[in-house]
Amino acid sequence: MEWLSTENVIAVGTAVLGVLASAGVLWYERRVPRRKRIGYRVQLDTPIGNNSAAGQANVRLGLFNETRGMADATLVLLRFENDGSQAIGREDYDSAELHGLIAEFEGRTVRGIAVTLPPRTEHMMGHFSAATGLRHDGNRLYIPRVPLNKGKHFKLLILLGGGATDSPVRIIGDLVDGDVVETRSTTLDDTPPLFSRPARVLTVLLTACVITLSTLVMVRGETPPPIGCEKGSLKVVGSTAFEPVAEELAAKYEQDCPGSQITVDARGSAAGIRELKEAGESQQTGSPALVTLSDGPKSAEDEQLTENRVAVSAFALVVNDKVGVRNLSLRDVRRLYTGEIRTWSELGGADLPVILASRNSNSGTRGVFQRRILHGFEPAESSADCHEKSDRRARVFRCELDSTDQVLATVADIPGAIGYSELRTGTPTKGVRHLTLAGHRPAIDGAYPFREIEYAHTYGRPPADSLASSFLNYAMRGSGQDVVRTHGHLPCYTPEGLKICGS
Numbered sequence: 001m002e003w004l005s006t007e008n009v010i011a012v013g014t015a016v017l018g019v020l021a022s023a024g025v026l027w028y029e030r031r032v033p034r035r036k037r038i039g040y041r042v043q044l045d046t047p048i049g050n051n052s053a054a055g056q057a058n059v060r061l062g063l064f065n066e067t068r069g070m071a072d073a074t075l076v077l078l079r080f081e082n083d084g085s086q087a088i089g090r091e092d093y094d095s096a097e098l099h100g101l102i103a104e105f106e107g108r109t110v111r112g113i114a115v116t117l118p119p120r121t122e123h124m125m126g127h128f129s130a131a132t133g134l135r136h137d138g139n140r141l142y143i144p145r146v147p148l149n150k151g152k153h154f155k156l157l158i159l160l161g162g163g164a165t166d167s168p169v170r171i172i173g174d175l176v177d178g179d180v181v182e183t184r185s186t187t188l189d190d191t192p193p194l195f196s197r198p199a200r201v202l203t204v205l206l207t208a209c210v211i212t213l214s215t216l217v218m219v220r221g222e223t224p225p226p227i228g229c230e231k232g233s234l235k236v237v238g239s240t241a242f243e244p245v246a247e248e249l250a251a252k253y254e255q256d257c258p259g260s261q262i263t264v265d266a267r268g269s270a271a272g273i274r275e276l277k278e279a280g281e282s283q284q285t286g287s288p289a290l291v292t293l294s295d296g297p298k299s300a301e302d303e304q305l306t307e308n309r310v311a312v313s314a315f316a317l318v319v320n321d322k323v324g325v326r327n328l329s330l331r332d333v334r335r336l337y338t339g340e341i342r343t344w345s346e347l348g349g350a351d352l353p354v355i356l357a358s359r360n361s362n363s364g365t366r367g368v369f370q371r372r373i374l375h376g377f378e379p380a381e382s383s384a385d386c387h388e389k390s391d392r393r394a395r396v397f398r399c400e401l402d403s404t405d406q407v408l409a410t411v412a413d414i415p416g417a418i419g420y421s422e423l424r425t426g427t428p429t430k431g432v433r434h435l436t437l438a439g440h441r442p443a444i445d446g447a448y449p450f451r452e453i454e455y456a457h458t459y460g461r462p463p464a465d466s467l468a469s470s471f472l473n474y475a476m477r478g479s480g481q482d483v484v485r486t487h488g489h490l491p492c493y494t495p496e497g498l499k500i501c502g503s
Contacts, residue, residue: 036092036178037084038101038148043155044077045165073111074160076169078103080146081153083183090145094174099133100145101173101180103156108163110136116155124154143173229257230470236264238272238293240403241313241365241422242454245487246293249480253471256479260467268402269294269364273302273457280304280459287462291471294455295364295422296371308456309501310476311489314423315368315450316442317435318408322415324349327436330449334374336418339395344416352416356398357386357407359420365404368452369420373437386410386417408432420450423488444490445500453501454489 049071080101082088093100113136115128124146128134132144141158148154174180236246243266250262266272272292279288295313298305317333319325323344328336335341336354345351358378359366370377382394389397401407407419412431423434423442434441440448456475462468474480481491492501 035084036086036088036175037082038080038088038175038178038180039083039183040078040080040171040180041183042076042169043079044075044157045169047072047074047165049073049161070161072161072163074108074163074165076105076158076160078156078158078169079153080143080148080155081183082148082150084178085150087150088148088175088178090147092175092178093145094176095145097133097142098144099135099142101143101171103141103143103158104170104172105139105141105158105160105163106168106170108139108160108167110139110141110158111161112136112159113141114157116157118153121152121154124152229260230465230467231257231259232289232467233261234263234289234291234467234471236262236291236293236471237275238266238291238457239269239295239364239454240266240405241295241315242266242293242489243404244424245311245484245489248483248487249471249475252480252483253474256474257470260471262467262471266293266403268360268362269296269367271362273298273305276305276457276459277302283459287458287460287466287468289466289468290459291468292457294457295368296452297455298457305457305459306461308458308472308476309453309492310456311454311484311491312444312497312500313452313454313489314442314444314448315365315372315420315452316423317373317418317420317437317450318411318429318432319418319435320352320411320415321431321433322350323352323418323433325435326433327439329438330373333437334376337374337378337396339379342396350416353397355383355386355414355417356396357410357414357417357419358398358400359404359407360400360402362402364452365420365422369450372449372452386414444488445496453492 090100095101113134115125117124127144127146129144133142134144135142141156143156146154171180171182236250239246243264246264246266250264254260254262269292273294276288276290276292279290293310298307317328325344325347328347332341332347337356341347342354343351344354356378358381366378379396379398380391380394381398381400382391383389383397383399386399386401399410401410401419404421407421408429411417411419412429418435436442437448437450440446442448442450444451456472458468458472475484476491477493481494484491490497490500492498
């Protein structure tokens with residue numbers, strides 16, 4: 001039973017510990033404050049006589065120096081508060097007497113008391129009288145059953161004699177289903193804790209869980225290869241526009257996943273689709289170890305192919321730098337390709353003939369250009385080498401090339417040439433300039449129309465544990481997304497990519 005491995009047992013155990021710790025803290029936070037509670041503390045205990053017998057001499061001015069019997073007098077200020085979460089009534093005091101609590105001062109005698117209340121609680125003064133149990137006898141002060149709402153308090157200022165300050169002060173009494181506890185105030189010099197004690201305990205427990213799991217991963221072995229690496233051989237064919245991306249993806253996958261071998265053979269989207277269909281039809285069962293990249297979706301008759309959206313690619317019209325034209329309307333582009341415009345001077349450019357450096361019929365980029373820009377087909381080829389017009393009767397000077405690199409090299413070499421390619425982010429080809437369309441610069445998003453989704457096709461659906469599936473996951477959802485971005489494309493499986501790829 002593989003799930004009973006040491007790693008799984010410890011992982012489950014630490015997770016359970018974290019859940020129990022969280023539940024315990026929640027229980028504590030909810031259960032404990034529900035108890036009724038009176039907190040008390042001594043806020044002042046100071047001599048007001050000379051207290052020479054106790055070695056506590058001080059400076060005395062006025063009545064304290066002259067009043068009889070004040071030589072050993074002290075003042076104590078006691079604060080009582082409801083610091084629980086429920087109101088306390090008279091019936092909540094656990095006492096059979098009239099009073100509710102007793103304050104006992106060891107070694108001292110109570111001589112007098114004064115009650116102080118917070119603002120807007122003057123109505124509570126009626127609870128402090130002899131009739132409600134307020135009295136003193138020797139070293140004891142009897143405190144009435146004072147009802148206290150949550151957060152309310154009162155203070156007792158007590159005049160004592162016959163003893164030194166800091167002698168023990170004890171509160172006697174209790175609450176039914178509650179507590180009477182000594183509390184501590186935060187002085188101006190104290191820094192209050194950032195987190196409560198339960199929060200600190202929970203943090204320590206959860207940190208221990210994380211450290212345990214981290215140590216387990218480091219001790220038990222090396223980090224597993226990413227994305228479920230698969231071994232074997234795979235061939236990637238199709239789009240020459242996407243060829244630089246495919247080559248880098250293949251190299252990085254082989255580096256991350258030893259034992260895999262991926263060959264890239266880009267000869268055009270249409271040629272790649274044909275090769276994939278032939279490989280699938282010749283194989284009796286299953287899906288061949290072949291992936292085709294194409295600029296645009298499959299055709300309606302290719303039902304046996306499974307397509308995956310990889311990225312959004314931007315394309316651009318490119319012209320020779322000597323043309324002198326930097327922007328074209330879509331109407332002017334179509335007029336160039338129908339032969340209505342034959343020299344660049346008709347568009348305000350140089351007196352050079354218009355030479356169309358196009359792609360052959362295998363090109364997915366050509367298909368994108370025809371769908372997105374021309375809304376129709378390009379004219380027939382009229383030149384075999386892009387230098388001489390072989391068909392003198394043709395209205396256009398047009399040649400066909402096998403790859404994007406050939407288009408860029410030809411446009412750079414021939415004054416007056418115009419072509420198209422994907423929008424590359426590397427060093428631009430010398431002598432070649434991008435055209436803006438209707439004032440819009442080449443871009444993946446926005447109003448620029450010359451863009452398309454790059455698809456990866458397989459014959460049928462390859463097994464989940466195949467190299468083809470693993471490579472596609474790597475390219476679309478894994479580390480390969482960084483490679484796609486580096487080349488100027490937008491991965492479909494990103495928040496911004498989903499908006500475009502899904503539209």
